[in-house]
Amino acid sequence: MSAPEASAPSPATLISTLLQTVEDHIIPLTQSGVASGSKLFGAAILRKGTLEPLTVATNNERVSPLLHGEINCIQQFFTTTFPDTATRPDPRAECIFLATHEPCSLCLSGIAWSGFKEVYYLFTYEDSRDLFSIPYDIEILEEVFRVRSVCGQESDGQLAERALYNRTNKFFKASSFKDVVGERGDDQEREKLLKEIERVKARYDGLSEVYQAGKKEGAVSSSVWK
Ligand SMILES: [Zn+2]
Numbered sequence: 001m002s003a004p005e006a007s008a009p010s011p012a013t014l015i016s017t018l019l020q021t022v023e024d025h026i027i028p029l030t031q032s033g034v035a036s037g038s039k040l041f042g043a044a045i046l047r048k049g050t051l052e053p054l055t056v057a058t059n060n061e062r063v064s065p066l067l068h069g070e071i072n073c074i075q076q077f078f079t080t081t082f083p084d085t086a087t088r089p090d091p092r093a094e095c096i097f098l099a100t101h102e103p104c105s106l107c108l109s110g111i112a113w114s115g116f117k118e119v120y121y122l123f124t125y126e127d128s129r130d131l132f133s134i135p136y137d138i139e140i141l142e143e144v145f146r147v148r149s150v151c152g153q154e155s156d157g158q159l160a161e162r163a164l165y166n167r168t169n170k171f172f173k174a175s176s177f178k179d180v181v182g183e184r185g186d187d188q189e190r191e192k193l194l195k196e197i198e199r200v201k202a203r204y205d206g207l208s209e210v211y212q213a214g215k216k217e218g219a220v221s222s223s224v225w226k
Pocket of ligand 1: 106
């Protein structure tokens with residue numbers, strides 16, 4: 001039997017708490033990760049009712065190219081934080097998944113397979129490509145998964161216009177922080193939250209510089225796609 005669904009926090013409380021989780025828990029871990037050659041992607045699993053962070057992890061591609069922040073976080077949630085199935089919060093009803101960057105195809109599958117239904121991310125794929133020089137989330141979805149329609153005569157333009165994946169699907173709903181704030185009716189509150197989002201995003205500028213500099217200097221990493 002699955003646990004009853006926890007009540008949802010207000011969008012303002014949700015976004016403020018997710019931003020605080022990024023600043024207080026994920027960024028400090030990211031600082032040591034990028035300094036040792038790993039990418040700056042991080043994740044956290046929070047308890048849905050209280051928004052308390054249960055597991056926090058960042059990318060560890062120094063060890064394995066599959067240890068993306070989200071996958072590392074999921075692995076730790078199941079094996080280290082809650083190894084006992086009896087006490088583990090139900091990912092479907094009692095957890096929220098936070099990713100600093102919109103999850104790649106590997107991590108989207110990991111999230112679906114683990115049962116997390118509510119996913120929020122700070123940076124979009126376009127941000128990862130344009131602000132962080134990491135284009136592979138988009139490229140893998142386009143090159144590996146985007147199948148051209150065989151019956152219709154789909155043009156290159158039509159193909160390019162298709163969404164890269166279903167943000168709302170049977171397994172989860174993925175929303176950017178901005179999407180959530182955009183739904184707010186109160187203009188003043190929306191402006192305040194959007195400013196907060198930009199302020200926390202800006203904290204990644206320096207982290208990106210450290211990662212890019214490490215790449216040039218040949219930092220140790222198991223990743224092929226840097
Ligand atoms: Zn990933």
